[in-house]
Every structure is written in C-alpha cells, then in structure tokens.
Amino acid sequence: MARYDRAITVFSPDGHLFQVEYALEAVRKGNAAVGVRGTDTIVLGVEKKSTAKLQDSRSVRKIVNLDNHIALACAGLKADARVLINRARIECQSHRLTVEDPVTVEYITRYIAGLQQKYTQSGGVRPFGLSTLIVGFDPYTGIPSLYQTDPSGTFSAWKANATGRNSNSMREFLEKNYKETSGKETVKLAIRALLEVVESGGKNIEVAVMTKDHGLRQLDEAEIDAVVAEIEAEKAAAEAAKKGPPKET
Amino acid sequence: MECVFGLVGKGFALVVADASAVHSILLHKSNEDKIMILDSHKLMGASGEAGDRAQFTEYIQKNVALYQFRNGIPLTTAAAANFTRGELATALRKSPYFVNIILAGYDKETGPSLYYIDYIASMHKVDKAAFGYGSYFSLAMMDRHYHSNMTLEEAIDLVDKCIIEIRSRLVVAPPNFIIKIVDQDGAREYGWRKSINDDHISAA
Numbered sequence: 001m002a003r004y005d006r007a008i009t010v011f012s013p014d015g016h017l018f019q020v021e022y023a024l025e026a027v028r029k030g031n032a033a034v035g036v037r038g039t040d041t042i043v044l045g046v047e048k049k050s051t052a053k054l055q056d057s058r059s060v061r062k063i064v065n066l067d068n069h070i071a072l073a074c075a076g077l078k079a080d081a082r083v084l085i086n087r088a089r090i091e092c093q094s095h096r097l098t099v100e101d102p103v104t105v106e107y108i109t110r111y112i113a114g115l116q117q118k119y120t121q122s123g124g125v126r127p128f129g130l131s132t133l134i135v136g137f138d139p140y141t142g143i144p145s146l147y148q149t150d151p152s153g154t155f156s157a158w159k160a161n162a163t164g165r166n167s168n169s170m171r172e173f174l175e176k177n178y179k180e181t182s183g184k185e186t187v188k189l190a191i192r193a194l195l196e197v198v199e200s201g202g203k204n205i206e207v208a209v210m211t212k213d214h215g216l217r218q219l220d221e222a223e224i225d226a227v228v229a230e231i232e233a234e235k236a237a238a239e240a241a242k243k244g245p246p247k248e249t
Numbered sequence: 250m251e252c253v254f255g256l257v258g259k260g261f262a263l264v265v266a267d268a269s270a271v272h273s274i275l276l277h278k279s280n281e282d283k284i285m286i287l288d289s290h291k292l293m294g295a296s297g298e299a300g301d302r303a304q305f306t307e308y309i310q311k312n313v314a315l316y317q318f319r320n321g322i323p324l325t326t327a328a329a330a331n332f333t334r335g336e337l338a339t340a341l342r343k344s345p346y347f348v349n350i351i352l353a354g355y356d357k358e359t360g361p362s363l364y365y366i367d368y369i370a371s372m373h374k375v376d377k378a379a380f381g382y383g384s385y386f387s388l389a390m391m392d393r394h395y396h397s398n399m400t401l402e403e404a405i406d407l408v409d410k411c412i413i414e415i416r417s418r419l420v421v422a423p424p425n426f427i428i429k430i431v432d433q434d435g436a437r438e439y440g441w442r443k444s445i446n447d448d449h450i451s452a453a
Binding site (some may be wrong): 061065066067086089090092093094096097 | 307312315321
C-alpha cells in the first residue's frame with residue numbers, strides 16, 4: 001500500500017485515496033466540535049484544549065463568522081482552516097457583490113466542499129486536513145441549517161452532528177437524546193453532548209449561539225459555567241431519582 | 250450636473266447628493282440614492298459615470314465588510330478612505346473609474362471626519378467639500394457660512410441654503426436632493442428635499 005499513498009491523484013488498487021483517509025485521521029485527532037440545530041437557534045460548541053498560561057485566549061477563536069448570518073466551527077488542522085475560512089469569507093462578499101443577495105448556507109457549504117474536493121484531485125497538493133460544521137439561517141425564509149463537510153469534499157445537512165476527537169461518542173449521545181429544541185434548550189443539548197467527551201467547565205469549552213435576529217454570539221465563561229452547573233444539577237437529580245425509590249421497599 | 254457635497258459638524262458629518270439619474274437629455278428618475286452606506290458608521294456619496302458609481306461604491310462596501318469579518322473590527326474612516334483612494338489609483342493607469350467621492354465617517358476615538366477623493370485618486374481630509382457644477386455654488390455658500398462645531402440645526406440650515414442656491418442659479422438644476430448623516434449612533438438617511446415627487450415609482 002505504501003506505493004499508493006504518495007501523490008493523491010493516484011487510486012490504490014482497492015479503490016482508496018489514502019491521502020484523503022489520512023486527512024480524516026488528522027480530523028479525528030483534532031479537537032471535538034459539535035453543532036445542534038434548534039427551531040430558532042443554532043449552537044456550535046468546540047473543545048478548548050488547555051490554553052497556555054501566557055497565551056491570550058482571545059486570539060484563538062475556534063468559532064468564526066463567515067457572514068452576518070453564517071458561522072463555522074471546525075476540527076483538524078487550524079492553519080488549513082484559516083485558508084479555507086478566508087476563501088469562504090471572500091466568496092460570501094463576492095456573492096453579495098455579483099447577485100446582490102447574501103449566500104444561503106447550502107451555497108457556501110457547497111463552495112467550501114468544492115474547494116476541499118479540488119485539493120483531492122490536483123497534482124502536488126495535499127487535501128485540507130479539516131472537517132467543518134457550517135451553520136446559518138436562510139436570508140429570506142429564516143430557516144436554520146447545519147451542514148458538515150469533510151476532507152473528501154462531501155457535504156450533507158444534519159439536525160445535529162459532531163466531528164473531531166471522540167465524535168462517535170458525541171454522535172451516539174445526540175442520536176439518543178436529540179429532540180426539537182429552541183433557545184436555551186438547544187444550548188443545553190450541545191453542551192451536554194460536548195461534556196460527554198470533554199472535562200467539564202467553562203474553561204474547556206467554547207460555545208457560540210446563532211439566532212436570526214442577533215447573529216453569532218460567543219458565550220462567555222460565566223454563562224457556560226452557569227449552563228454546565230444546571231446540567232450537572234439535572235444529572236445529579238436524575239441519579240438521585242434512580243437510586244431513591246428502590247430503598248423504600 | 251451631479252451635485253454632491255458634505256460638511257463636518259459637532260459630533261456628526263453630513264453628505265448631500267442630488268437624486269437625478271440622467272442619460273443625455275433624458276431624466277430617468279429623480280429619486281436615485283447616490284449615497285452608499287458603507288457600514289454602520291460610514292457614508293460614501295459618489296458622483297460621476299453612473300455605471301462606475303454603482304459598481305465602484307458597491308465594491309468598496311463589500312471590501313469594507315470583508316475586512317470586518319477577517320479582522321473582527323471595522324475599518325476606521327481614514328483607513329477606508331485610503332483603501333478607496335488606493336483602488337482608484339491602481340485602476341487609474343489601466344482603466345480608470347470616473348467617480349468622485351465624498352466619504353464621511355464617525356470613529357469613536359476621533360469623532361466625525363470627511364474625505365474628498367476625486368476620480369484621479371487625489372485625497373484630502375477636509376471639513377467641507379463639494380463636487381460637480383453645484384460645487385461652484387455650494388462651496389461658496391459653505392465658505393461664507395460654515396464654522397467649526399456647527400450644531401445639526403445650523404448645518405441643515407446651511408445645507409438648505411446651498412440647495413436653494415443650486416436650484417436658483419444652476420441652469421439644469423437637479424430637482425431633488427437626499428441628505429444622509431453619520432454620528433455616534435450610526436449612518437442613516439436624514440431626509441429628502443424634493444421639488445418633484447415620483448415616490449410612487451419605487452427607488453432601486
């Protein structure tokens with residue numbers, strides 16, 4: 001197999017593109033990221049690996065705006081992310097300039113995925129080592145959407161999804177616990193999913209909430225801690241309820 | 250025949266533009282908005298070749314927005330003015346834009362400011378400026394009555410004086426004018442001065 005994983009334009013005999021698969025490995029090593037779509041709110045959450053004491057954490061924003069109504073979180077190589085995000089931001093403005101309309105979430109997702117695919121079919125370049133979660137509201141209908149792209153260039157829409165480290169556990173949790181939510185409930189669901197794989201506490205997660213009227217809003221540590229405390233209290237209450245009744249026999 | 254002028258007051262800046270869309274001897278419409286709102290605190294009044302005017306100001310507007318997304322903070326008025334001038338200068342020796350610009354903005358740290366940028370990319374930071382045939386009249390009027398730190402009432406009064414002068418002395422004077430203001434609360438339309446009312450035709 002070693003001969004088929006150098007130049008990515010080459011298929012291996014059993015139909016694999018090894019560079020793309022290795023890129024997916026890079027994603028699996030990246031920080032956990034989760035996205036949940038509610039009826040009027042969309043939430044993105046990202047694991048914050050311990051920040052160095054001397055580092056200014058404000059310069060390490062993992063959830064970014066692509067336009068007033070679109071936001072992106074990613075898992076994988078952050079430097080690749082910077083390039084992709086820059087191209088996407090330019091495309092958002094370029095679209096507004098040429099057709100006088102803001103992009104739809106699907107359009108910009110298709111654009112980013114198309115870019116990622118191009119780099120799997122060119123000579124001398126390697127694929128982007130990241131998967132993205134793209135959220136936003138349709139500029140006219142106001143319908144919220146969540147999309148995911150990956151290094152191969154495929155994309156699809158989701159009600160809730162996770163990527164990066166331990167994404168399988170988070171996705172399982174979401175599959176078990178997903179229901180239509182709105183407002184604060186959506187935030188809670190996203191944070192609960194993240195807490196499955198991340199050490200609890202506002203210091204370790206970054207959460208941003210997007211609403212139609214207020215765009216993207218980053219939650220500060222105090223707010224996250226408050227929601228985490230609520231979740232832990234609910235968990236404790238559920239545990240107590242489980243343990244309680246059997247003793248009264 | 251296009252008239253665009255602007256001035257800086259106490260904590261605000263005004264830009265006034267005529268509202269006529271003209272092709273040769275035909276007046277297409279008289280409610281054309283020639284003052285583009287670049288972002289929350291910047292106004293760009295433009296006069297000149299109609300296609301270039303729309304194209305160039307929209308291009309600047311989208312680049313100002315892109316800067317804000319890339320960097321998390323908005324451009325200062327001075328930066329936006331220099332960027333605009335740079336774009337005009339680059340295009341000058343290839344395929345020039347025939348657009349004259351009056352850029353007004355409000356920055357929290359430095360207050361209101363006004364920039365005069367002409368189509369061959371010269372730029373000046375000024376307190377009052379004007380373009381077009383109307384400038385002969387509005388500039389003279391402003392030279393006579395302008396003083397620094399004018400209140401909004403005084404400034405609007407001066408604007409009305411300029412408009413009256415243009416209407417009474419310019420042979421093909423534009424019938425309608427639009428006034429926009431930018432201050433600490435943002436950039437917004439202040440009002441119209443109309444002598445022909447075609448409101449039932451929707452503005453583009």
